[in-house]
Amino acid sequence: MATIRDVAKxxxxxxxxxxxxxxxxxxxxxDIKERVANAVEMxxxxxxxxxxxxxxxxxNLIGVVIADIANPHFGALAEExxxxxxxxxxxxxxxxxxxxxxxxxxxxxxLLSHRVDGIxxxxxxxxxxxxxxxxxRIGVPLAVVDRAIAGLSFDTVTLDDRRAxxxxxxxxxGLGHRRIGVVSGPEGVSTARERLEGFREALASVxxxxxxxxxxxxxxxxxxxxxNTQRLLASAERPTAIFATDLMMALGVLSAVGxxxxxxxxxxxxxAIGDNPFATALHPGLTTVAQPVNAIAxxxxxxxLASIARSNDEPETSTRIALEPRLIVRGSTGAPQxxxxx
Amino acid sequence: MATIRDVAKxxxxxxxxxxxxxxxxxxxxxDIKERVANAVEMxxxxxxxxxxxxxxxxxNLIGVVIADIANPHFGALAEExxxxxxxxxxxxxxxxxxxxxxxxxxxxxxLLSHRVDGIxxxxxxxxxxxxxxxxxRIGVPLAVVDRAIAGLSFDTVTLDDRRAxxxxxxxxxGLGHRRIGVVSGPEGVSTARERLEGFREALASVxxxxxxxxxxxxxxxxxxxxxNTQRLLASAERPTAIFATDLMMALGVLSAVGxxxxxxxxxxxxxAIGDNPFATALHPGLTTVAQPVNAIAxxxxxxxLASIARSNDEPETSTRIALEPRLIVRGSTGAPQxxxxx
DNA sequence: AACCTTCAATAAAACGTTTTATTGATTATG
DNA sequence: CATAATCAATAAAACGTTTTATTGAAGGTT
Numbered sequence: 001m002a003t004i005r006d007v008a009k010x011x012x013x014x015x016x017x018x019x020x021x022x023x024x025x026x027x028x029x030x031d032i033k034e035r036v037a038n039a040v041e042m043x044x045x046x047x048x049x050x051x052x053x054x055x056x057x058x059x060n061l062i063g064v065v066i067a068d069i070a071n072p073h074f075g076a077l078a079e080e081x082x083x084x085x086x087x088x089x090x091x092x093x094x095x096x097x098x099x100x101x102x103x104x105x106x107x108x109x110x111l112l113s114h115r116v117d118g119i120x121x122x123x124x125x126x127x128x129x130x131x132x133x134x135x136x137r138i139g140v141p142l143a144v145v146d147r148a149i150a151g152l153s154f155d156t157v158t159l160d161d162r163r164a165x166x167x168x169x170x171x172x173x174g175l176g177h178r179r180i181g182v183v184s185g186p187e188g189v190s191t192a193r194e195r196l197e198g199f200r201e202a203l204a205s206v207x208x209x210x211x212x213x214x215x216x217x218x219x220x221x222x223x224x225x226x227x228n229t230q231r232l233l234a235s236a237e238r239p240t241a242i243f244a245t246d247l248m249m250a251l252g253v254l255s256a257v258g259x260x261x262x263x264x265x266x267x268x269x270x271x272a273i274g275d276n277p278f279a280t281a282l283h284p285g286l287t288t289v290a291q292p293v294n295a296i297a298x299x300x301x302x303x304x305l306a307s308i309a310r311s312n313d314e315p316e317t318s319t320r321i322a323l324e325p326r327l328i329v330r331g332s333t334g335a336p337q338x339x340x341x342x
Numbered sequence: 343m344a345t346i347r348d349v350a351k352x353x354x355x356x357x358x359x360x361x362x363x364x365x366x367x368x369x370x371x372x373d374i375k376e377r378v379a380n381a382v383e384m385x386x387x388x389x390x391x392x393x394x395x396x397x398x399x400x401x402n403l404i405g406v407v408i409a410d411i412a413n414p415h416f417g418a419l420a421e422e423x424x425x426x427x428x429x430x431x432x433x434x435x436x437x438x439x440x441x442x443x444x445x446x447x448x449x450x451x452x453l454l455s456h457r458v459d460g461i462x463x464x465x466x467x468x469x470x471x472x473x474x475x476x477x478x479r480i481g482v483p484l485a486v487v488d489r490a491i492a493g494l495s496f497d498t499v500t501l502d503d504r505r506a507x508x509x510x511x512x513x514x515x516g517l518g519h520r521r522i523g524v525v526s527g528p529e530g531v532s533t534a535r536e537r538l539e540g541f542r543e544a545l546a547s548v549x550x551x552x553x554x555x556x557x558x559x560x561x562x563x564x565x566x567x568x569x570n571t572q573r574l575l576a577s578a579e580r581p582t583a584i585f586a587t588d589l590m591m592a593l594g595v596l597s598a599v600g601x602x603x604x605x606x607x608x609x610x611x612x613x614a615i616g617d618n619p620f621a622t623a624l625h626p627g628l629t630t631v632a633q634p635v636n637a638i639a640x641x642x643x644x645x646x647l648a649s650i651a652r653s654n655d656e657p658e659t660s661t662r663i664a665l666e667p668r669l670i671v672r673g674s675t676g677a678p679q680x681x682x683x684x
Numbered sequence: 685a686a687c688c689t690t691c692a693a694t695a696a697a698a699c700g701t702t703t704t705a706t707t708g709a710t711t712a713t714g
Numbered sequence: 715c716a717t718a719a720t721c722a723a724t725a726a727a728a729c730g731t732t733t734t735a736t737t738g739a740a741g742g743t744t
Contacts, residue, residue, distance in 0.1 A: 248619065358695075395731090
């Protein structure tokens with residue numbers, strides 16, 4: 001691989017001049033700039049990022065650790081995070097923890113080693129004291145996105161999950177549903193907890209208590225949601241509607257509904273949180289709560305860059321942003337048909 | 343940030359000894375190892391990756407450039423690539439080009455600057471001489487995955503796209519379909535071309551020519567596929583089946599089918615290439631061709647590491663691997679109902 | 685007792701950049 | 715015309731590691 005010395009030699013100038021020419025610093029005459037550019041082209045020279053990092057203070061690099069890159073929601077988030085960041089002049093390194101705490105830890109360590117200027121963390125499911133300990137002394141601006149982490153004061157940007165759950169509750173109640181099943185995510189994940197809680201509260205506020213027997217675990221996974229929903233549907237008092245707290249689980253719910261020979265929304269209504277092109281393609285279209293992925297990403301990058309900017313001067317004040325969800329009513333929800341098929 | 347000198351000072355040993363202790367090289371007595379480990383823990387020391395790269399020859403880093411991280415198929419591929427690579431002791435940096443050639447170029451450049459040991463490229467759509475020129479002198483082992491690039495001799499791992507197209511054709515022909523519409527992807531992307539070509543050939547081999555008026559563009563996008571399919575369905579001689587060459591477009595097709603008040607598979611059969619949990623969740627389930635994403639990723643990493651290993655000794659022989667697709671028949675395809683609803 | 689090995693630890697060079705201070709050369713100023 | 719000011723280019727130090735060669739010290743072998 002060519003080094004800056006090779007470029008200097010070929011261009012017939014000093015190393016310093018090459019550096020100046022490439023970084024548009026100091027005074028370099030136009031023809032020398034030209035000669036340097038030619039030499040770079042000729043040699044296919046790419047500056048050694050490691051060596052650069054050694055001298056420069058900022059890396060202009062942001063690390064993103066994602067809980068599960070195979071999940072379309074996180075994929076979309078990654079996409080938006082990257083375009084937000086690159087719009088502000090930062091490059092982005094994406095790492096995938098695959099919902100594994102150990103892998104998450106390794107990735108964070110790697111990012112620290114690369115001296116990124118900041119980190120965006122979409123935390124893997126599960127709590128761990130080790131994580132708390134590590135994060136609390138991480139020494140680099142960090143923004144927590146999508147899933148909140150308790151007990152740490154980082155800038156946090158999420159959907160207003162409580163409100164999202166409430167939106168679904170209000171919608172279903174408004175349609176006349178009273179017996180509503182919930183397929184919830186892992187207890188340890190804030191989004192799962194909050195969405196359920198918001199749902200429960202909204203129900204309670206109109207005097208409809210949530211029957212704990214109708215709340216089942218789907219673990220944010222389609223297969224798990226499917227099998228548990230099958231059980232729920234087979235129970236004596238089948239609910240007239242089901243709320244899935246994420247889209248993957250909604251798929252499982254829909255499969256189970258179809259397996260049971262039920263028709264949606266005639267026999268049962270289904271609603272979920274999370275939206276993507278698939279929700280439209282289903283027939284009937286799935287009623288969902290859309291997340292402003294774009295705004296979430298933008299806010300996260302904004303907060304992170306602000307944190308990077310103030311660096312170690314002012315006291316670290318951490319902001320907590322919860323963005324507004326939006327209900328999209330499609331065909332999968334309707335009024336319950338009293339006793340029609342029971 | 344703490345440096346290795348700080349660690350050395352705190353542990354009361356030389357810098358070299360710290361390095362040896364951390365890298366398990368040379369002879370370091372157990373108690374000194376212990377002292378070093380403690381000092382590292384105490385200071386939260388993370389070795390400066392840039393400085394390491396400067397001295398080490400290998401970086402143990404693999405760069406992955408992905409065409410569109412928001413597409414679940416590529417997300418899944420990214421996930422598998424990462425676990426394959428990390429199983430072989432490599433860390434992975436994921437970059438997202440968002441189907442943009444300029445961004446792809448920037449990312450490749452960045453990866454070169456970071457002196458990755460190898461690159462996996464899932465090429466953005468579109469041909470460009472600039473890309474050809476850049477890649478042909480890239481000087482780092484590179485494997486092309488999923489989408490082939492013409493005119494370059496890199497290790498290439500893809501689905502056997504031609505065969506995948508043929509599988510769908512054989513299935514639909516076997517059911518009795520003769521007028522089949524195709525929603526195809528961008529001309530410039532190998533997967534789109536090959537799938538269509540395999541489909542066409544298989545049809546031709548049983549004496550059924552493909553009516554060019556039934557081949558429409560969906561640009562690998564759900565919305566585009568939807569609007570163009572609407573037009574196709576409204577035409578005089580509506581096809582009895584539609585083949586979408588990827589899953590996103592299949593969603594658009596299904597929407598259009600529903601919009602037109604048609605029922606699948608009664609009025610029209612739909613099949614696609616690409617499989618994920620959504621295909622099962624639909625009702626009826628979508629007939630698809632599954633890609634062995636896992637095997638594709640493994641083969642790609644294998645080829646890349648082999649290429650890294652032989653490095654600059656032996657002449658670069660590039661392998662071309664096409665993996666076997668598998669047809670999964672679900673409810674969305676059935677025999678055409680002669681004139682039932684026409 | 686003299687010598688060779690092995691073992692632990694170290695000093696110092698090297699990696700490829702950026703940047704500060706320095707040097708000449710050229711142009712402007714009094 | 716002398717001096718100051720600007721401009722272009724450079725030499726060399728510094729960044730934080732790894733690694734080679736070196737140094738003692740401690741055991742082993744005759």
